[in-house]
Amino acid sequence: MLVCPKCHFSNPNTNKFCQKCGQSLAYKVCKECGNQVEFTAWHCDKCGAVTGKTWLGVVRGDSSSLIQHSQNAMSQLADVNRMLTEPPGAFTPRSDEETILEAENLPRSSENPDPSPDISADVALTTEDEDIEPNSNPPMTSAEETGEEMLSLDSELPAELPASAAVQFGEYLDSAKRYQVLEVTSSELPGESCLRVLDCQPLQPSPLLAFAAVKPQTGVSGIPSGSMLGIPTIAQPYLALMTSNLPSLPAIHDAWGETPAVLLLEDRTGLPRVPFDTKDNPPPPSEQILSWLEQSAQLWDILAPWAALSSLLKPSNLFLADDDSRGLRLGRLYPDNPDRPPTLADLGKLWQQLLPNVAELTPPEPSLAQLLNDLVAGEIATVSELLGYIDLMARSIQPRQDQLKPSSSDTVDLPQISESAPGEMSFDDWDDDDTPTMVMPLKLIALDVAGETDIGRQRNHNEDDFAIETQVTHSLRGGAVTARVRSRQYRGIYIVADGMGGHDGGEIASATAVDSLRRYFLTRWSDARKGNFPSLPLEESIRAAFLEANQVIFELNQQQGRSGSGRMGTTAVLALVQNTQVGIAHVGDSRIYRFTKSQGLQQMTVDHEVGQREIQRGVDPETAYSRIDAYQLTQALGPMGEDFIKPDVQFFNLGEDTLLILASDGLTDNRFLESNFETDLAPLLQPDADLEQGVRELIRKANQHNGHDNITVVIVRALVQP
Structure with missing residues (x-):
């Protein structure tokens, strides 16, 4: 067959043109002379x-x-x-x-x-x-x-x-x-x-x-x-x-x-190389260097299971995308030397050698040089710590733009930037001299959670389910030589599911999914891959958890001979928290929102339904949602085998005090949260706010605003500081 280079349609070998789009399959145009x-x-x-x-x-x-x-x-x-x-x-x-x-x-x-x-x-x-x-x-x-x-x-x-x-x-x-x-x-x-x-x-x-x-x-x-x-x-x-x-x-x-x-x-040999920092080739902007370091850190986690970390440590293997992103590109994968496995300190050494004049950046960025020094010295021992440093430095550099100390007339796009969230700096906090302040990594100091489910005003039974698991580990170290140090490690597993499928099928499906996901992470969330440093599960592990939950419900459907609309299924949203790291995943139309002081309310998930699928294909929203089946789910756990389940997985770091809201569509329908977050969510960000009372009040108002479906919500409040 001949695969069309334009639309990727598979054509018979005898075709001169693509039978789908008309593209020539015999000739192409020379980019140099036409x-x-x-x-x-x-x-x-x-x-x-x-x-x-x-x-x-x-x-x-x-x-x-x-x-x-x-x-x-x-x-x-x-x-x-x-x-x-x-x-x-x-x-x-x-x-x-x-x-x-x-x-x-x-x-x-x-x-x-x-x-x-x-x-x-x-x-x-x-x-x-x-x-x-x-x-x-x-x-x-x-x-x-x-x-x-x-x-x-x-x-x-x-x-x-x-x-x-x-x-x-x-x-x-x-x-x-x-x-x-x-x-x-x-x-x-x-x-x-x-x-x-x-x-x-x-x-x-x-x-x-x-x-x-x-x-x-x-x-x-x-x-x-x-x-x-x-x-x-x-x-x-x-x-x-x-x-x-x-x-x-x-x-x-x-x-x-x-x-x-x-x-x-x-073949990437024609791409630009990561530039050396020499007299003839001055260092790139700070933001670009941080972007490369962030990509390197993310790839470190991905390549570690394959013992291919050396791929990130060879200058001749580092290329740049030939577009505006200038993103990092690897030429190939190199196996690690088993007698000397690479460490993050090696990554720091490489970038110190690539950028020996990093302290001379414009604007000056001694904190970047300090970051590389800490990396080489082993003071940054995990990828999550490195990403935390990078995230904070990137946010501190962006508001400054081209100068260290903006005047009072300067404006920035970030809302409420003058009000410092915990762990952040406002412009008023800058010193009078021109020496920038070293950005400190954030740490989680409190993790509070509340959840509730309600039958709603029109249903005769509740098909929603949820789970909350929070672990706080305290440690204390001290001795004649070492200083007395206290530390806490936070870990959380938070799940909401909205079931469907005939008499008693919905509640069975949602409860089964919640129980399967909960048990999976309680028993298999291990730090072994990071040398016992706290870390989130890999993306592939999170996907495997959803596929396992799907298989359990799928087999129940098969055993009970359920068919058609009688086959039970469920949506599921999951949030995993490990200190300042967050991983989220979902299948279906239950949602996760994030609320922060600087960014307001952000919907973090995209519903798996026909309307959204059409929008992603390029159809305008009005046309997409004019379909009769616009709100029909395109994914759910249980009705079909694992080939039809592709959970969306995301990771991000906590950069300020944050609320995570996991909710079924009984709460989120008709833009309820978008219309009420300033009055009903923003106050809950305060450390002394009663989360349980806030959740109950949110459900009460949602019943008035919607009430046509079961309502379930879990709110996670994460407070951070340097």
Whole structure:
């Protein structure tokens, strides 16, 4: 098939144009001169600009048998795809002889009768000659040129091995002659070669990604494991991380084999590099540096389970997005040295070396230099602490804009900025001199919670449920040498569910979901991954909790033979609090709101209903909600299997005193909170306000305003200070 580059529709190989949008499947336009160029061409025949699709290739192990391994791997993937699509009993695996014969006679699409582009030696790519990407930045300055000693965690590994002689310029990596080698270089890792590869059939889907897209949505038994399929171990982290959809991580395109293993990744070598801080290249703005540090910290948590933290510690692997965001981009993943696992101190050392003149930023930002010093010294031991520092520094830098001490006539967009929330500074708090104050991290000093549920004025039974779990751990340390130190650790699990589904089904579903989620986090929320430092569960763990709750209710439906509208289900919203970290997740139309003094009321979740789905597809809100089924749920726990459940998960830090409001739609319908938050929520932010009384009053007013449904609300009050 030919995948349209514009609308991604799958077309037959014989199509000249996309049958859905009309896009040409034979030609594209050269971005340099506007000439029409064949999709399979490597460069424009008019201006010479590179137009071909290239991939970054990694070959690990002896590459002398690449073609034979690609034949076997592609055949196994084809077998699995046939197994997934053909009727039971219709599938018969091919013999090795059939596999080889088929690989030697692979058909080529009519659009590409000769997949081999004309690549002459005079335009061959080498590291000494011109780069393949026109107008790309020059290669990053080496450590010797900058005079700085760059960090290297691989110094204890064996010496580099040269690229295997079996992989040569102009040769193909596969029997289908799709991937042609343009450049071969040595790798930093032993026994590995790095390649630049031209895709001679760029509109054809990758067999690996086609399989990855099908496998999670099927329940077919007997599918071979990843290794049986010829998917190399080196590719498994990339495939697992695909679900995160993070642009910082390199996208995998294809992979096969094990000895040798071949991996094809998004080619980012033409992107700008993270700039060195040199005389010729002054440091970027403070806000940009903080953004890169924040992205590095977030990626640290994501890469840690895969022992790939070294990916963040190699300057040659750090690129920047070529758009206005200038976001951090990784070229590839590097495995950690098991004898010396990376630490956050190594991250601090890297950024100190990248930015040796950070104290000379404009405006001056000594607190950023101090942050890096603390990171190197090990005084910031967890990612959550690092993110807390970064968040506070970013908020303190933004109001200052281009000067340290604004005049009284200066205005900022943040509402009520002159009234300092706990842990923040107002402009009146600045010292008279020009020395900025070091931003201190916030800590949680109080976590109060209240919750209630009500049947409402029109229902004869209550299908809502909720749960509250708050743990406060006190510690005290002191001795002849150490100072006497007291500390508290806060942890909270807060859940609201709104059930549905025939006689007594709704209350069973909501109670089952609440109990399942509660037990999951009480028993599996562990700090082991962070070396016993308090931390939130990973996103994948939170998703797994929702899928487990869904499966319990789904099996109850199956056992009881429920069908149609009689199948029970429930919405669910979850808030997890660990000191100043918050993680939230939801399925359905129950909501979570956040209220702060500076930002007011913010709806943190988007309802999983038809109207919102249409808006996200580009339909205007009035049209989307004119549909009869606009308020019909698109997701709920229980009615269907896990393939139809995709909980939304978010994380954020507490930057000031905050109320979290978890509520069923009986409270939130008809914009009740949006209309009443100033009178009924804002007072509850005060430390001495009675939360339980506030919750009861909120439900009483909601019954007057709505009253057509059950009403459930949980309010969490988190107070912070430096």
